[in-house]
Amino acid sequence: MTTLVLLSDLVFKSNDKLDQRIRSLFNSEQPSIGYIPSCSDPERKYFEHTRRYYNQVGIDNIQYYDLDLEYEERTFGSIFECDAIHLSGGNTFYFLSLLQKRNVFGLLHSYVKSGGILIGVSAGSILTTPTIEIAGYGEDADENNVDLKDMRALGLVDFEFAPHWDGSEDTLNSLSKYTRVNRTAVYACQDGGGVVINDESVELYGNVRRLDYRESGSNHE
Structure with missing residues (x-):
């Protein structure tokens, strides 16, 4: 069982269908989400934005877990008791360096494989x-x-993800070149859209394009 939600950004009132789908992934009536920032958020500015988004879709229990300056190994493990884990946006290189530093790759893998929901933004x-x-x-x-x-990242899917697609064909052409050079597939996603992976199914919401070096065409919804 693998349940993932890949978002380009958290945009309020942009895609009710996507919001409802995210809420439907939770079996619990009062689900909990553990939030991991890409770097310390001492003012909780980005955390607060995320908390308000989840409140809007009916989820109130959002907990902050820092891997950076406020990291506490003793308490971090309780995040894996949450119904979902949210990986924030930010600098991807820095975020990955934190995951490596704190040795949480294996823990996140086990969490997802045992039924935990992983939600990423950007x-x-x-x-x-x-x-x-x-x-x-x-x-x-x-x-x-x-x-x-x-x-190397978590490798929970066999494709790559390009957030903040501007909707232009020029960007798609550039990403198509990337897929050919790297022999990969990429989902280009505009803000407000997302990809939901539920076991083997891949669901597209909003303006999302799949680009694959093996295919001449592309799919979108």
Whole structure:
């Protein structure tokens, strides 16, 4: 059982169908979500934005778990008791370096394989894929300020994810070139859209395009 939600951004009142689908993934009437920021959020600015989003879809129990400056090994483990784990947006290279530093890869794998829901936004979505190489590609690429060498990510899916697609064919052409060079498949996703993986099924919401070096065409919904 693998349940993943890959979002480009958290946009309020943008896609009721997607919001309802996310809520439907939870069996509990009062589900809990553990939030992991891409770097410490001392003012809880981004956490608060995320909390309000989940409150809007009817989920009130959101807990903050830091892997960076406020990391506490003793208490971090309780995140795996939550119904879902949310990986935030931010700098993908820095976020991956934190996952490596805190040795949570295996724990996240076990969590998902045992039925836990993993929700990513932007960088968090990229982290569910085999590699974060795409985070360093294109005009709006993340800076690799931590000199990260190992780009391997969680590998929970067999494709890559390109958030914040501007809707242009130029960007799709650039991403198509990326798929050919790297022999991979990429889902390009506009803000407000998302990809939901539920076992073997891949559901597209909003403006999402699949680009695959093995296919001449592309699929979208």
